[in-house]
Amino acid sequence: MLTVRIIPCLDVKGGRVVKGVNFVDLRDAGDPVEQAKIYDSAGADELCFLDITASHENRDTFYDVVARTAEQCFMPVTVGGGVRTVEDIRKLLLAGADKVSINTAAVTRPEFVREAAEKFGSQCIVVAVDPKSVSAGKYEIFTHGGRTATGIDALEWVELMGAYGAGEILLTSMDRDGTRDGYDISLTRAVADRVNIPVIASGGVGTLDHMVDGVREGHATAVLAASIFHFGGYSVGEAKAYLAAAGLPVRPVEPASSEAA
């Protein structure tokens, strides 16, 4: 049986982790690769790196982060942030990313998603969507971290992205992101029930119950979280045990691939 994926997300700026696990035994807590190895050994099912570098000038640093992670962690890695062209995707895949997440560039030109899926295959194209509630039961797609309205209905948008070849939707509620109040369940469920591709719930997780709700009530196939693991005092192993106790299928924690040698 397919298991629920638990995906820690690391924000990277100028090649350094902005928010990450603060472990004293880390040689360099700001090194994304050190953080990735910790999550590898903790039994994370996948990793997500988000490049939040404002300019494109430091882009090479990010490619280097992805490449060094792929050399040491033998697990799926999704990367996103500032992906605008086919060439951006090619560079990230060549650096060792398994999946690339597209956000603003899809809104700017939806055909970009179709072209990317045709060129690289749907299996590596994730479309990140950031909806915000605008009226009862109605959600609109926002860009630029929730600041820019697009006028696009979220449910129509995810359906279109699925039809254009997106292999997965990374859904972040702009109303809940950073609140620790839990995923927006009605949004998650509406999106998950609208498409037949996997949906990753993101934005707002503060307790392990929120993860259970995201899957059971929200119908998400995977849960992404940042601060609950970085600062929230929960480990991936604890999250898995909690989900398992709630009757959800999870993969047992295995020894780390990065420490196998």
Add this chain to the structure above:
Amino acid sequence: MNIVIIDYGSGNLRSAANAFERAALELGLTSKISVTSSPEDVASADRIVLPGVGAFADCKAGLEAVPDLVDALTDVVITKARPFLGICVGMQLMADKGHEHVETSGFGWISGAVTALSPSQDAGPGGAGPRIPHMGWNRLNMNHAHPVLDGLGEDPFFYFVHSYHLACENEQQLHATVNYGQAVTAAVGRDNMFGTQFHPEKSQSLGLKLITNFLQWSP
């Protein structure tokens, strides 16, 4: 040992090369791992790995676009009987034919065709219905013991991402399946050839274990 990972323009092979290098290192093997499209390299390899992502027809066309590559592969796998591992679409190419978008012939090494997954309604982990691609970690159900699948423990979970699978017609060639609202082919093999629908190079320590098994396999 001369290990060749065949590069025919199907995605990034660095992850696969990294994983094979790590596995060889753990075994203390003095091995050379090449990522190559050269028919000469393939023909002289001791072990051959065929990865593949994307569509069946595109992968087949990519292989055929390299002059003499398919002939070299057939020679080393069939005539010289060197150990072969196909991964994902590389495994699907072992079939008689594929039905992704258009009908395309495969190598004809494993009986069956590559067909679209059609999971039943209760397939998703949240009970939200089947989703395609089948993406994530799933547990192997072993059908026949095989040296490449040896020692994977009680919970052999591996990472999958695919929308089609090899509907194997010969039960003897079907080594493992996973359940995703239907029995999905996870591993096939016969003689000196083996194939996995899942990605051992992305399946953490158990994936490395499988790769070390393949490197030690004497069919």
